Amino acid sequence: MSDAMSDTPSDENGIGIEPDAVAEDARVARTRADVSRAALEVLTGEGWEAVTHAHVARVAGYSKTTLYTHWPSRSDLLTMALEAIGDMPHHDLVGDVRTDLIGELRMLRDAIATQRLDRVLMAMAQWGATVAEIGRVRRRIVDDGEKHTRQMLGAVIQGPELEAAVSMLSGSVVCPTLMYGTLPDDATIEAAVDILLRGIELRGNER
Incomplete structure (x- = not known):
């Protein structure tokens, strides 16, 4: 086999792929990445109301x-x-349930403020129930965001x-954000955690 043939890209079955096809795939991947970011x-x-083909095309630099x-x-x-949203931010766990739950809620609150996740939440609420793909992505984002709280x-x-x-x-963080456009302060977050933990303790004592 010649060197020229050995340099030809191939798929997982060893079948040669034309260079033009490789270049086309790279262009499509680059376009997708640019449009996703935009x-x-x-x-x-x-x-979400601003996410239109015309506006996203202008921001991404495509037609x-x-x-x-x-x-x-x-x-x-x-x-x-x-889908372009990466992993949700999380508090570095220290092993104390109260401290870690408060830390998780503060991280969620701060991410809403700095990354404008309130607008992400609104889009998921508006579209997640009727569009299957958005519902799937919403589930992934929510599962990632809640995983530490759920584990604890x-x-x-x-x-x-x-x-x-x-x-x-x-x-305690999401509802005031979506309903009133406000974020809970530290005292409110701490109160929410304390009320929940007291309820769990009382429930355990009843058993």
Whole structure:
């Protein structure tokens, strides 16, 4: 086999891939990355209503035709924006449940403020129930955001009680954000954690 042939890219089955196809794949991947970043920038900067083909195309530096060709619906753009969100920030656990739960809620609050995750939450609430792909991405983001809280509380409660406890703690930050446009202060976060932990303790004593 000649050196020229051995340098030809191949797929997982060893079948040769034409250089033009490799270049095309690279262009598509680059376009997708650029549009994903632009869609997320528009979403967090202006809200889901601003995520339109025309606006995202301008921010990304592509034509509307390119976006419509690859992502024909608005929900496609929103899905890409949400998929571009990386791992959720988490508190460095110290081993004390109260301290760690408070730390997790503070991290969520601060991420909402600095990364404008309130606009991400609004998009997920608006579209997640009706668009399957957005619902899937929403589940991934929520699961990642709640995983430490769920692990800590799961050591003492399970089932419906665990689900209710996680929802109450997350809700102490998310609900005022979505309903009133405000964020809880440290005292409110600490009170939410203390009320929950007292409830778990009382429930345990009853048993």
